[in-house]
Amino acid sequence: MTATIIDGKAFAAKVREQVAEHVARLKDENGLTPGLAVVLVGEDPASQVYVRSKGKQTVEVGMNSYEHKLPADTSEADLLALIDQLNKDQSVHGILVQLPLPGHLNSDLVINSIDPAKDVDGFHISNVGLLGTGQKSMVPCTPLGCLMMLRDHHGSLSGMNAVVVGRSNIVGKPMAQLLLGDSCTVTIAHSRTKDLAAVCRSADILVAAVGRPEMIPGDWVKPGATVIDVGINRIERDGKNKLVGDVEFASAAEVAGAITPVPGGVGPMTIACLLANTLTACCRANGLSEPKGLTA
Numbered sequence: 001m002t003a004t005i006i007d008g009k010a011f012a013a014k015v016r017e018q019v020a021e022h023v024a025r026l027k028d029e030n031g032l033t034p035g036l037a038v039v040l041v042g043e044d045p046a047s048q049v050y051v052r053s054k055g056k057q058t059v060e061v062g063m064n065s066y067e068h069k070l071p072a073d074t075s076e077a078d079l080l081a082l083i084d085q086l087n088k089d090q091s092v093h094g095i096l097v098q099l100p101l102p103g104h105l106n107s108d109l110v111i112n113s114i115d116p117a118k119d120v121d122g123f124h125i126s127n128v129g130l131l132g133t134g135q136k137s138m139v140p141c142t143p144l145g146c147l148m149m150l151r152d153h154h155g156s157l158s159g160m161n162a163v164v165v166g167r168s169n170i171v172g173k174p175m176a177q178l179l180l181g182d183s184c185t186v187t188i189a190h191s192r193t194k195d196l197a198a199v200c201r202s203a204d205i206l207v208a209a210v211g212r213p214e215m216i217p218g219d220w221v222k223p224g225a226t227v228i229d230v231g232i233n234r235i236e237r238d239g240k241n242k243l244v245g246d247v248e249f250a251s252a253a254e255v256a257g258a259i260t261p262v263p264g265g266v267g268p269m270t271i272a273c274l275l276a277n278t279l280t281a282c283c284r285a286n287g288l289s290e291p292k293g294l295t296a
């Protein structure tokens with residue numbers, strides 16, 4: 001293997017440590033404790049695991065965690081009423097509604113009812129617009145984590161060719177905006193892209209956010225490129241349950257200059273960035289300077 005492994009687990013631990021230090025200072029100097037409210041509707045098992053993990057890590061960095069678990073048949077009016085109450089609650093600086101929501105609820109309507117200043121997932125239409133126009137916003141956690149790792153590895157990203165495979169609103173599009181903001185030349189590829197292999201081979205930075213196990217082989221990777229694998233795919237191999245990314249790790253690591261593993265790459269950074277965003281939201285709400293290195 002030739003590639004440097006970008007250790008997202010260790011990086012995320014460092015981010016959480018920085019967040020915890022800031023939180024301690026906010027308490028000492030300003031008498032403030034950042035608070036994150038997580039709303040879970042229904043009993044999707046994967047969502048329950050995420051919500052538990054978010055709550056635990058929130059408390060570990062010294063913040064307040066408020067969990068609101070609602071039954072699967074909760075009406076839109078009741079959910080909107082809860083969000084309205086959280087919008088007004090001064091002890092809540094961040095609000096996250098765990099997706100996916102049950103089918104009878106309109107996700108766009110629900111997300112857009114969150115106060116944009118408390119929208120720590122960065123999915124509110126105002127935050128999408130602010131990011132797209134290069135203004136101060138709340139940035140979606142997964143792409144923010146990817147950006148932090150890229151900046152840490154490269155310093156400046158200016159002038160690099162970046163290819164983002166995937167155009168979802170939660171990963172692909174905001175990732176592309178962030179890379180553009182750091183002066184990369186950005187290509188967004190998707191399921192209709194012609195000759196995806198050639199497009200990927202042009203990338204100095206290749207971000208895979210597709211959701212197809214190991215679909216990008218090593219010979220699609222430009223020698224020396226940095227590969228960020230966002231994909232989390234559960235597969236059966238040799239009779240065992242395994243997590244793999246969208247990139248074929250073994251062959252890509254022979255060619256790439258640096259690569260994130262799955263698990264232990266992008267995944268741990270996502271919750272760390274959620275905590276960073278909650279801290280940022282608390283500082284902004286109170287007119288305090290923002291933590292350095294933890295925002296886009």
Ligand code: NDP
Pocket residue numbers: 142165166167168169170171172189190191192193196209210211212230231232233266267270
């Ligand atoms: P979506 O399903 O919303 O989007 C997938 C994108 O991949 C679409 O734009 C789609 O194109 C594109 N795509 C699908 N098939 C192909 C193909 N054969 N060639 C090229 N492009 C293709 O997924 P998400 O963005 O939500 O998630 C992507 C992956 O990242 C998933 O594995 C998910 O589990 C993971 N993830 C990981 C997170 C983490 O914390 N590490 C957080 C969020 C997601 P089109 O638009 O044309 O259909």
